[in-house]
Amino acid sequence: MRPISYPISLSEEERNQLTVVVSKGKASARxxxxxxILLAADKNREGGALKEREIAERLGVHPNTVYAIRKAYTEQGLDGAVKRKKRVTPPVAPKITGEVEARIIALSCSAPPEGRSRWTLHLLANRAVELQYVEGLSYETVRQVLKKNELKPHLHKCWCIPPEQNATFVAAMEDVLDVYRLPYDADCPVICMDEKPYQLLDEARQPIPMKPAQPERQDSEYVRVGTCSIFLFTDPLGSWRHVSVREQRTRIEWAEQIRELLDVHYKDAPKIRLVMDNLNTHAIASLYQAFDPQTARRLAKRIEVHYTPKHGSWLNMAEIELSVLTSQCLGRRIPSIADLTIEMSAWEQARNLSQKGVDWQFTTEDARIKLKRLYPRFKN
Incomplete structure (x- = not known):
């Protein structure tokens, strides 16, 4: 027999609180x-309080549990008997302080060790320990620090970075941007031109066709057939583009492409505004090297050239079309110029029929704000 029975005598307010707990079911099961248990052990309930063993049988608990709850109510009150006691844990000093985090960030932004092309999470964690930033560090902690500060040392992007405070770059950039803002003029359309080298490759072994649950398998070995050059012209406002392929990229090839553009595709246009990068072959002199003086002069008089600045090829809208061509058509092995011509002609026809254009939004006003560092600074 227990020396103390801890009788329960609930007030009307306490009974109402407990009734709400059991009826609404929003509290924890505990x-x-x-x-x-408290409602069943209450002396003031209708019919009187139940015995501990009877309560235990009804609720599926041990009689000692009923006794412990009666004791908790007597000593701690209603909240102490029903609610879970809050645990008080001593504060733990963070392992990664602001100073350590700053050192990890600086380390990730530095050059990787010799023999490594980039920082990895394990490499950063090990180096931080070697430098005695902390006694021990997991790569997961390093990952969280990098994620928190939006750092990605494993990635890099290729970008044409122009020089700062360069008047030559600014002049060419604003000239091209002004051309892009002109309304469409059928008598003087804006044509963007670009070219890229392409390597012709053949299969050393025939690929194994795709099967259910198995992709097509291509042998890693291939046969080098040669190289060629792809020329692309596009009229962004007219939603037109034309691609062709030549064995070489010389002044002669460029001049022949210009004659085809003027005499075949735009034979009725008195003049075209030609936007292109400033390669050595992209010059009016190439026309005189390829044709007789009369033909060269006739073609030259119909061209208004606008060069993109050096390190500013992103200003050429033809690069956008070349990027689409590469992803949609050229991402495979093509063995010959004839096959390449057929594939690119099919791509050109489909893209022209779909009337895909370029919605160029970047203006001179945007450049003077976002690319302010490129503009020379003048002293008053």
Whole structure:
């Protein structure tokens, strides 16, 4: 027999609180079970309090549990008997302080060790320990620090970075941007031109066709057939483009492409505004090297050239079309110029029929704000 029975005598307010707990079911299962025990052990309930063993059988608990809850109510009150006691844990000093985090960030932004092309999470964690930033560090902690500060040392992007405070770059950039803002003029359309080298490759072994649950398998070995040059012209506002392929990229090839553009595709246009990068072959002199003086002069008089600045090829809208051509058509092995011509002609026809254009939004006003560092600074 227990020396103290801890009788329960609930007030009307306490009974109402416990009734709400058991009826609404929003509390934890532990709190609801304890509320049922207190209500059953209440001397003021209708019919009187139940015995501990009877309560235990009804609620599926041990009699010692009923006794412990009665004791908790007597010593700690209603909240102490129903609610879970809050644990008080001593504060733990963070392992990664602001100073350590700053050192890890600086380390990730530095050059990787010799023999490594980039920092990895394990490499950063090990180096931080070697430098005695901390006694021990996991790569997961390093990952969280990098993610928090939006750092990605494993990635890099190729970008044409122009020189700062360069008047030559600015002049060419604003000239091209002004051309892009002109309304469409059929008598003087804006044509963007670009070219890229392409390597012809053949299969050393025939690929194995795709099967269910198995992709097409291509042998890693291939046969080098040669190289060629792809020329692309596009009229962004007219949603037109034309691609062709030549064996070489010389002044002669460029001049022949210009004659085809003027005499075949735009034979009725008195003049065209030609936007292109400033390669050595992209010059009016190439026309005189390829044709007789009369033909060269006739073609030259119909061209208004606008060069993109050096390190500013992104200003050429033809690069956008070349990027689409590469992803949609050229991402495979093509063995010959004849096959390449057929594939690119099919791509050109489909893209022209779909009337895909370029919605160029970048203006001179945007450049003077976002690319302010490129503009020379003048002293008053």
């Amino acid at each position: 709190a609801i079970r304890r509320a049922h």
